[in-house]
Structure formats: C-alpha cells, structure tokens
Amino acid sequence: MSDLSEAVSLALTLVLTFDSDLIEIVALSLRVSLSAVLLACLIGLPLGAFLAITRFPGRGVALTFLNALMGLPPVVVGLIVYLHLSRAGPLGFLGLLYTPAAMIIAQTILITPIVAALSRQVLEDLHLEYADQFRSFALTRAQTMRALIWDARYSLLTVALAGFGRAVAEVGAVMIVGGNIDHLTRVMTTAIALETSRGELALAMALGVVLMVLALGVNAAVHGVRATAARQAHA
Amino acid sequence: MTDSALTHAPGMSLRVRDLSHRAGARRLLDAISLSLKPAGVTVIMGPNGAGKSLFLRLVHGLATPTAGQISWGGALLSPALTRRQSLVFQNPVLLRRSVAANVDFILRARGRSDPAKRDAALARVGLSDEAHHPARRLSGGQQQRLALARALVTEPEALLLDEPTASLDPASVLMIERIVADTAAQGTKIVFVTHDIGQARRLADDVVFLHAGQLAEYSPAARFFDAPRSEAAQAYLQGRLLI
Amino acid sequence: MLRPVLTTLTALALAMPAAAERILVQSTTSTANSGLYDHILPIFTDETGITVNVVAVGTGQAIKNARNCDGDVLLVHAKPAEEKFVADGRGVARADLMYNDFIIVGPGADPAGVKGMEDVQGALTKIAETKALFASRGDESGTHKKERALWAETGIDPTGASGGWYRETGSGMGATLNAAQGMAAYAMTDRATWLSFANKGDFEILVQGDADMFNQYGIILVNPEVCANVKAEAGQSFIDWLLSDAGQGAIAGYTLGGEQLFFPNAGD
Secondary structure, eight states, X not given: OHHHHHHHHHHHHHHHTTOHHHHHHHHHHHHHHHHHHHHHHHHHHHHHHHHHHOOOTTHHHHHHHHHHHTTOXXXXXXXXXXXXXXXXXXXXXXXXXXXXXXXXXXXXXXXXXXXXXXXXHHHHHHHHHHHHHHHHHTOOHHHHHHHHHHHTHHHHHHHHHHHHHHHHHOOHHHHHHHTTXXXXXXXXXXXXXXXXXXXOHHHHHHHHHHHHHHHHHHHHHHHHHHHHHHHTTOO | OOOTTOOOOOOOOEEEEEEEEEETTEEEEEEEEEEEOSSSEEEEEOSTTSSHHHHHHHHHTSSOOSEEEEEETTEEOOHHHHTTEEEEOSSOOOOSSBHHHHHHHHHHHTTOOOHHHHHXXXXXXXXXXXXXXXXXXXXXXXXXXXXXXXXXXXXXXXXXXXXXXXXXXXXXXXXXXXXXXXXXXXXXXXXXXXXXXXXXXXXXXXXXXXXXXXXXXEEEXXXXXXXXXXXXXXXXXXXXXXX | OHHHHHHHHHXXXXXXXXXXXXXXXXXXXXXXXXXXXXXXXXXXXXXXXXXXXXXXXXXXXXXXHHHTTOOSEEEESOHHHHHHHHHTTSEEEXXXXXXXXXXXXXXXXXXXXXXXXXXXXXXXXXXXHHTOOEEEOOSOOHHHHHHHHHHHHHTOOGGGGBTTTEEEOOSOHHHHHHHHHHHTOEEEEEHHHHHHXXXXXXXXXXXXXXXXXXXXXXXXXXXXXXXXXOOHHHHHHHHHHHHSHXXXXXXXXXXXXXXXXXXXXXXX
C-alpha cells in the first residue's frame, strides 16, 4: 500500500507544482481525445440517426455489426491506421504518421462505432415518441434526423462521454500511430506505459491518478450541463 | 381575432370511397364511403373502438388503408397533401425546446422562419407570455394550445383534431373550442373527433357517426342531434351505447 | 456530413506546430528508457537547430518501420539484421556507434547458484539444469536475438520448456524486468536499462563481464533513393555529429549513479 500512497503524493506534487511536462502531456491527451470525440460525433450521430429511423433489408445485420465494432481492440485499430499512414501505405504521402493528427484519426475510428451504436438506441427510443407527429409534419428524412439529434442532445452528451472515456483511456492505438514521441505525441496513457516499462511504478501510478481525476473532471462538467438543462426541463 | 400575419387558406373537401382497414382478421373500418364539404366543422363521433382515430389517421396519411381511396380537393392523398393539413393529437407531442422554438420548428421545416407569424400564432392561443418557457413545463391545457398554434401557423387547408380536449380543464377546453370555431369561420375545413356530446353540439356543422367500424350515420348537426336516423346514434345520444 | 469532418480535420492539422527542421529516429526501447537521448539530443539541437524525434520500439519493429520509410535514421543493436537492411538497399551505410553490455540479473536468493560467474554460457546451462525460472523478451528484439544466440552456443533449446521454466513475455525490456521481478525469474538485460530501471526490488547483477555479452549499436541513414521523404541532409548531419568527437564525447558523458552506460566506439 505504500506504493499507492507514494503515487498519490507524487501526483499531488506534480499537479501542485504545475509540472510543465505533465501539463503538456495532459493538454495533448485532451486535445487528441476531445478532437476524436468531436469527429466521431460528426460522423456517428448522423449515422446513428439514420439507422434509428430507417428500415431496410439487412438492417439487423448492420446493427449487429455496428454493435460488434464497439469492441474493436485499440491495437488493431492502431495497426490498421499505421498500415494506411505509413510512408509505404496508401496514405503515406500525407506525412501524418507520428503526429497528433494520426492519433486523432485512430481514436476517431475507435469510438465512432460507440457513438453511432449508442446514439442509434437513444434516437430510436425518442423516435417512438415523435414518429406520428413528424409524419404529420411530413418532414424529410434529414429534417427528422436533425430534429431527433437536437432534441436528444443531453442524452447524447452521455454517449459522447462514453466515447471520450474510451478514447482517453486507450493506449494501444496511440502508441502505434503516435510513437510516444516526447514533446510531440506523448499522451497520458503512453507516458504511463513508458514509466511502467522503466520500472517507475509510483510515477506511472501517479500519472494514472491524474488521468482518473481528469476523466472525473470532464464527467462532472458534463453532468453539470445536464443538471442545468434538467432544471430548465429541456431534457 | 385580427392577426395580420396569419392568413387562412380556403378549405379542402374530403372524399373517401370503400375505405377499409383490417388488423389480421379484424375489420377495424369497413367500406366507408362519404364526402365532406370543403368548409365547416365535421365532428366524428362514436363509442370507444368505433374507429374514429383510425379514420383520422388514414385520411391524414399516418396509416395505410387495406382498401379504398382517399382524396382531398379532388386529388389522391399524397405527402404533399399531408403537408397542406395539420393534425392535433390527443396527447400533444412537443419538442424539447422553448414554446417559440416549437412553432419556429415547423415554419423552418416548411421552408422559412417567420417570427411575426410565430408571434401571431402564439398570441392567438394566449401563449405570448410563455414564448421563452420550455414547452414541456407548460400545463396540459397550455401544451395543447401550443400544439394548436403549431398546427395553425402553417395555414392548413384542413385542420384535423383527435379528441384534443379529452383530459383538459374547462377553461382550456372553451379556449380551444373558440379557436377551432374561429378557424372554421375563416374557411378552413375542420375534422374533429370527440365523444363529448356537448362539445359536438357546440361545434358541429355535420356529424359522422361510426359504430364498430361502420358508417352508421352522416347527417347535418341539427338533424343528427334532434332526430338521429340510426339506431346506434339514438342509443349513443341516450347514453345507452358506450362500446 | 463529410464536409464538416474534413474541415475539422484540416483545422486540427493546421493547428500542429509549424515544422522546424525535424528528423525521426527509429530506435530501441533500451536506449530510450536509459535516458541517453534526454542527455544527448538537446546538445545536438542546440548546435544545429534540428529537432530529433525518437520512436522507441523493439529492434525488429524499428527495422520494419524503417523499411516502410517511416523514419529518417535507424539506431538499433542487431548487427546481422542491420547489415541485411543495408544490403537490401533500404539503408545507405551502417556505422558502429557505441556499445554497452548485457548482464544477467536475478533474485538475490539465486536458486541456480550463478552469482559471480563470468562465463555466460555456463551460467545459462546451470539455470536450465536447475529449471530455475528465466524470463525472456520473446519479441524478436535485438536483446532477444542476442539471448537466443547465447543459448544456441550452450547447445540447449530453452523453447522446449516455453511456458515451463522458460517464460517468454513477448514485451519490452522494462516490462520483461517487471515480469521477472514479479515471478523471481532470471533475465538478461542490457546494463543501461538495468541501471536506469527503478523497480529493482531484491534483484541484483549476477553474471557480467563475459566478452560474449558485448552489445554493439549501429546507426544507419534510411536510403533517400528508396524513401523520397527521408530528410537525408538533416539525418546525415545527425549521424555525422554522433560519430564526431563531440557526439562521442556526449555519449561517454552520460552517467547514471556515477556509472557510464554507453561506450562510444565509432571508427574502432
């Protein structure tokens, strides 16, 4: 247990002294994972909304497939992205490997199925309530999708949060496509992996504590937004 | 009511021929044929399970008939025709937005925002002061009035209402009836489902009486209430027929 | 819906720091974990303005990445594989850079009784005979290849006992040392990683000093004729600097706990 208390006091020291390396790593973690969540929402929410309101042959198979993609192993996503972004790969000319952009792409691929699958469920439930009214309004499919997404926005925040949690906690994908390069692509999880491999277990654990506090902070902020919305009865 | 921003389109006639709807072997509506004039308030009455709401959903395009034809103003029912009507449900489905945004939503869906028209519609149903309140925080009566404002703001040629006052307080009921009567007076066709006989007397120009999926009677209001021809309508008006 | 995605991605890409002269070195976890780069790279950057980014993976993966043109310079320790890399035309030329040495570490209780031995083949034979636990990298890294070569010289094939007393972790040096620590197993490591490794517990150096435990590092410029993206000029100036007196002095000047970790031997 002394390791754990050492880790906590080390974490406090790092945070309270505004350790510049730590701030850089935390900032990059947030930038990469929040960007990935934003992109995953831009792709996943319309996809989820489309699947929620559209009946087509093979829909059941598509939904099963999408749900299965939620369990994509980060390492596999990292490898796929690596093979595409590598100089020897089809998108190598972009020169994106070992940049934060590559990490954003990998995490976006990792969490878009989560956003799409969970939002599909949320929006389908809401559509049960709205379907008759919307048919009476004779809305187009795009209008229906947009209205559902907007009206479910506070529930969808939780969906985005699930995606963020998975993105910020994964190490396999960003390690491969980012390369854990100091001052360039090192994020919280790859720093933790590095310190563990150096046997600096207390420091690794301290970084883990900071990461958990960070995730807690983001969750608390979103919860605050939701609570405010609930008071206004929009939710 | 002198809402300069809100205008009224002339009403649409409704004609149904051999309209039937089945669920499995059960005939929910059976070969209904009738023509409604392009103006005035037609009240659809009948005991529970007679098929009143289903009839309204079919002629609005929310459900597909098993057989028969529906035409409005001489044209077969289509999404374009649905768009020229408004339906007010028994339980209003309000968007999770402000009162004003609920009205703005349908205006934008129809192609253009029009704050003047929105304000006029809200004034007409007495919700101007609540414009920026969350719609889902309104009382039941206010919610239904908002649904009515949303229905009227698109200037429909036919306004369909499915027991809109079934669970409301008397003041809201009277207010909604007044707005409906006023809308009819300006030429919009009204089709109003209710099983409140008093309400039917106050509003109806003519009455369609359905019983067990069949058209039992279609008469001018005065004759229907004074001397109903069908046995079912007589029984219903005397309080003997409930189902 | 694709347009906002592309717009966002472009905006994010533009937000990247402007690229000053920047080269990418594919290297090994052992050099990176030891802290050597943290010591020498700032000196080089101060002199030349060139930023050096290091991707630290196993030697096998580093060579594979360089084969895919994902790097400008390769700095690893597996001489035959490096020579093949150059012979295949993927690298311009290979130069000896520095060496450190391998050691065998293990629990102070020393169940196989190898403490103080110099003869590494003899020590490995004793470990195999007593079936004492041995943690191997098992990841085709330079260290792993060296370990397998030493076993081959003893005439023992430890992979027959894989999962038994011979445990292949399939992970990096640090992770393997953590694993060895956890199960009180012997392990072969480079001295640099061991000295900078913090989770030593009751482990100590048991076998060292054999000339066969010599660990040579080489440096190679990825061939710009095969990989058009290679920053040949900046990469070559990094190599030239490392091989110069200044670079060799910087390597020799890196110590940990008073001990020198790498011994420059360019041009020997």
